Amino acid sequence: MAEERTVLLGPDEVGRTIKRMAHEVLERSASPNDLVLIGIRSRGVHLARRLARRIRESADIDVPVGVVDVTPYRDDRTEARQAAPVGAFETPVAVDEKMIVLIDDVIFRGRTIRAALEAVEGLGRPKRILVAALIDRGARELPIRADIIGRNIDAGDDQRVNVSLQEADGLDQVTVADWPSRHRS
Amino acid sequence: MRSLTTIADLTNDEIEEIFSLADAAAKLRADRPAQGSIMATLFYEPSTRTRLSFESAMQRLGGTVISCSDMRASSAAKGESLADTARVVSAYADVLVVRHNWDGAVQAMAQHADVPVINAGDGGHEHPTQTLCDLYTLRQEKGHLKGLTVVLCGDLKNGRTIHSLVFALARFGANVVTLAANGMELPQYVIDRLERDYDYALAPVAAGDLSAVVSETDALYLTPKQPHQLALFTQVDQVIQARLNTMTAGLRYDAFYMTRKQKERMKGGAANGSYPTIGPDFLREQRFQDTLVMHPLPRVDELSPELDKDRRGIYFKQAAYGVPVRMALLKFLFDRRPGEAAVGQQALRSYQSPEALGPQCRNANCVTAKEPISAPQKFALFTVGEIGTLILACSYCDHRFKVEYIGHVPSKRYCAYDHALGATVGAWLQSGDLAIFDSIKEAEELGYEPFSAGPQRELMDENEIRSAITEISRQILRDCRDPDRLLLLGVRSVGTQLAQRMAAEIEAMLQRKVELGEIEIYGSGDELKRLMPSDPDLGPLILKDREIILIDDVIHTGRTVKSALSIIFRSGRPQSVRLAVLVDRGHREVPVKPNYIGKSIPSSAKDRVRVKLRGLDREERDQAIIYTIVNPARDAQSLSGKEKT
Numbered sequence: 104m105a106e107e108r109t110v111l112l113g114p115d116e117v118g119r120t121i122k123r124m125a126h127e128v129l130e131r132s133a134s135p136n137d138l139v140l141i142g143i144r145s146r147g148v149h150l151a152r153r154l155a156r157r158i159r160e161s162a163d164i165d166v167p168v169g170v171v172d173v174t175p176y177r178d179d180r181t182e183a184r185q186a187a188p189v190g191a192f193e194t195p196v197a198v199d200e201k202m203i204v205l206i207d208d209v210i211f212r213g214r215t216i217r218a219a220l221e222a223v224e225g226l227g228r229p230k231r232i233l234v235a236a237l238i239d240r241g242a243r244e245l246p247i248r249a250d251i252i253g254r255n256i257d258a259g260d261d262q263r264v265n266v267s268l269q270e271a272d273g274l275d276q277v278t279v280a281d282w283p284s285r286h287r288s
Numbered sequence: 289m290r291s292l293t294t295i296a297d298l299t300n301d302e303i304e305e306i307f308s309l310a311d312a313a314a315k316l317r318a319d320r321p322a323q324g325s326i327m328a329t330l331f332y333e334p335s336t337r338t339r340l341s342f343e344s345a346m347q348r349l350g351g352t353v354i355s356c357s358d359m360r361a362s363s364a365a366k367g368e369s370l371a372d373t374a375r376v377v378s379a380y381a382d383v384l385v386v387r388h389n390w391d392g393a394v395q396a397m398a399q400h401a402d403v404p405v406i407n408a409g410d411g412g413h414e415h416p417t418q419t420l421c422d423l424y425t426l427r428q429e430k431g432h433l434k435g436l437t438v439v440l441c442g443d444l445k446n447g448r449t450i451h452s453l454v455f456a457l458a459r460f461g462a463n464v465v466t467l468a469a470n471g472m473e474l475p476q477y478v479i480d481r482l483e484r485d486y487d488y489a490l491a492p493v494a495a496g497d498l499s500a501v502v503s504e505t506d507a508l509y510l511t512p513k514q515p516h517q518l519a520l521f522t523q524v525d526q527v528i529q530a531r532l533n534t535m536t537a538g539l540r541y542d543a544f545y546m547t548r549k550q551k552e553r554m555k556g557g558a559a560n561g562s563y564p565t566i567g568p569d570f571l572r573e574q575r576f577q578d579t580l581v582m583h584p585l586p587r588v589d590e591l592s593p594e595l596d597k598d599r600r601g602i603y604f605k606q607a608a609y610g611v612p613v614r615m616a617l618l619k620f621l622f623d624r625r626p627g628e629a630a631v632g633q634q635a636l637r638s639y640q641s642p643e644a645l646g647p648q649c650r651n652a653n654c655v656t657a658k659e660p661i662s663a664p665q666k667f668a669l670f671t672v673g674e675i676g677t678l679i680l681a682c683s684y685c686d687h688r689f690k691v692e693y694i695g696h697v698p699s700k701r702y703c704a705y706d707h708a709l710g711a712t713v714g715a716w717l718q719s720g721d722l723a724i725f726d727s728i729k730e731a732e733e734l735g736y737e738p739f740s741a742g743p744q745r746e747l748m749d750e751n752e753i754r755s756a757i758t759e760i761s762r763q764i765l766r767d768c769r770d771p772d773r774l775l776l777l778g779v780r781s782v783g784t785q786l787a788q789r790m791a792a793e794i795e796a797m798l799q800r801k802v803e804l805g806e807i808e809i810y811g812s813g814d815e816l817k818r819l820m821p822s823d824p825d826l827g828p829l830i831l832k833d834r835e836i837i838l839i840d841d842v843i844h845t846g847r848t849v850k851s852a853l854s855i856i857f858r859s860g861r862p863q864s865v866r867l868a869v870l871v872d873r874g875h876r877e878v879p880v881k882p883n884y885i886g887k888s889i890p891s892s893a894k895d896r897v898r899v900k901l902r903g904l905d906r907e908e909r910d911q912a913i914i915y916t917i918v919n920p921a922r923d924a925q926s927l928s929g930k931e932k933t
Contacts, residue, residue: 205879216879220850220853220878220879221857224854228650228689230877231877231878232877232878232879233879234879244864244865245864245865246849246853246865246866246867246880246881246883247879247880247881248880248881249879250879
């Protein structure tokens with residue numbers, strides 16, 4: 104059966120959305136010099152770098168970008184609780200007293216963000232942590248919120264939201280497709 | 289009895305004395321001053337050089353050595369505490385040499401040992417004997433320490449040798465330039481201590497050309513106020529290192545001190561490939577012709593093998609000095625027994641909480657977090673900066689943090705700390721009446737009330753609270769997929785009270801029992817426990833695949849909820865966690881969001897919102913109230929007065 108894909112955001116819309124999100128990040132930060140972006144691997148990192156570039160263009164501020172891989176903190180991997188998490192921060196950044204923006208492409212159940220919060224806590228004590236996501240598809244399983252959202256989507260459990268980015272996929276695009284009758288991701 | 293747990297235990301004169309002893313190592317070897325003495329080496333982490341050089345040093349002094357081949361296979365594996373190991377082994381030996389993977393572990397053992405304890409490396413904290421060897425090497429090669437310019441390269445965050453060394457270099461008046469690998473800068477507490485104890489000042493670099501050089505990040509410039517100059521650059525990446533070298537070409541470099549990436553100690557893994565290295569290019573540069581290259585070893589790939597044959601690569605010599613220096617140190621410590629305390633340590637006001645709860649060291653690898661029984665929380669207390677921020681420094685691992693809330697024990701009152709309260713705090717500390725809290729919630733758990741509060745305003749009365757509880761209970765049931773999996777989890781103690789009432793409502797609607805538990809955020813020990821059903825045979829609370837409803841009275845910054853989520857996910861993987869609160873007052877600092885809210889109210893940061901429920905603290909009725917907490921600047925007068933109720 105051929106997969107039905109609907110394009111939600113085209114290349115221009117993705118670009119505009121990221122630009123708007125960069126402005127929101129700036130608006131939310133009382134002192135932009137305390138701003139630190141942390142991208143969640145892998146598309147969150149591309150987004151974080153783009154947001155940083157946008158911020159540099161519009162406010163002339165160099166914002167540090169950290170990279171976090173939450174795989175070792177994920178609660179759906181049983182070995183995660185046994186071994187001490189190693190390798191979570193590929194690019195550690197100073198977080199004490201900073202305003203952190205955690206960035207991912209899609210926020211859904213909230214488990215990735217929770218895991219990322221844990222990883223950030225391991226680095227120090229930030230003043231504040233915000234979450235930014237290109238797509239919020241709702242249906243949270245944890246009491247986690249996204250503060251800066253590119254687009255809200257009401258996708259069913261049986262649907263898959265796919266974010267493609269220039270850096271990884273050669274194209275900026277967000278699509279939604281039916282997930283062939285499998286249990287949720 | 290003298291121990292050596294940090295380089296600060298030794299004065300400069302004492303270090304010089306040890307160096308003179310090391311100069312005469314041949315004489316020490318002939319005199320055999322340790323004849324009849326036993327050294328025990330307790331290594332909880334692997335080591336080659338440190339352990340062998342200690343053992344060699346002891347034997348050359350005429351003493352003998354006992355040790356466990358692997359502490360992890362010893363009684364420690366059976367769960368023996370550090371405190372007990374220290375007491376026991378004290379009876380077997382005249383000096384203990386300890387390496388441990390927790391920060392501050394050696395300090396904790398020294399408190400319980402009856403013989404001198406030498407720190408052979410504790411976690412990411414300090415490694416003072418390596419520092420003695422490094423200083424000795426520099427002194428041997430250059431003839432002096434004062435005024436030398438030493439470049440510290442690589443992992444400055446996790447390298448314990450670096451932390452000890454940087455203090456020691458500062459004390460002897462050397463200039464230190466740091467080239468940290470990306471994300472591996474000197475920790476803030478090290479910089480703070482340099483500023484406070486050694487009068488080095490830290491200032492951001494304003495120069496345009498430096499900010500052009502250092503990409504995507506900040507540059508720091510660290511300079512001692514007198515009499516020498518010192519530059520500290522952080523987050524320098526490989527691409528720009530060359531330009532940085534050109535920029536600082538005016539400086540004369542006496543030594544490069546390289547470090548290995550401390551992979552085993554990193555929360556973050558391999559950084560992004562920009563680790564500084566010294567290669568053949570370095571050797572050819574004219575201005576480095578007298579620059580020594582040092583390394584505490586083991587090295588990975590940060591030093592080119594060509595350097596091994598070069599006169600400037602002195603790291604093997606540095607390793608060889610390990611034996612005479614450690615002989616000298618042992619002799620020095622043996623000569624000082626018994627009954628002599630360290631004079632090197634600065635006298636600071638020390639603080640231990642008089643209450644059951646108190647401030648906790650925030651370093652997750654600190655011995656106080658890993659094994660509280662061997663290391664009860666203990667701090668040095670002091671003020672820093674012009675505005676007089678009150679700082680607690682962990683006595684074990686040296687990590688520092690700001691005091692947020694203080695309390696007066698006899699009157700059971702608390703308030704936010706403010707610099708205007710400095711004198712008051714001093715007086716309370718002296719009389720043992722000073723309580724320090726990490727949060728208001730902690731203060732309230734201990735029954736403390738705000739010092740003085742503005743007028744109270746009622747946010748919710750008994751009826752509103754009752755109908756909010758009913759409404760939230762109804763919503764919980766509406767969203768519940770499977771009542772068998774439902775678990776109500778109250779945050780101690782007001783949250784638990786609310787959870788009990790919601791459980792009663794839900795049970796009435798469902799006509800069946802639901803499970804009820806309690807989560808304790810600020811306690812130590814049992815963080816999660818079952819309240820209903822109260823059958824002790826049921827075993828621990830199972831969280832796996834549950835639909836958890838986390839219940840608290842007020843949500844503010846969200847940090848309590850964040851901590852609760854950490855505890856929950858450490859214990860099991862629930863199917864979902866939903867959050868119910870009676871009052872949402874805004875001002876979130878972490879991205880958490882309640883699913884069920886009794887009432888949302890606007891509040892200012894200074895406001896305090898409290899939910900008081902019948903039955904708790906002798907309250908006669910249910911109410912939620914809001915008031916402004918004390919403004920310490922205005923009320924400092926009344927605080928320092930004899931306000932004892």
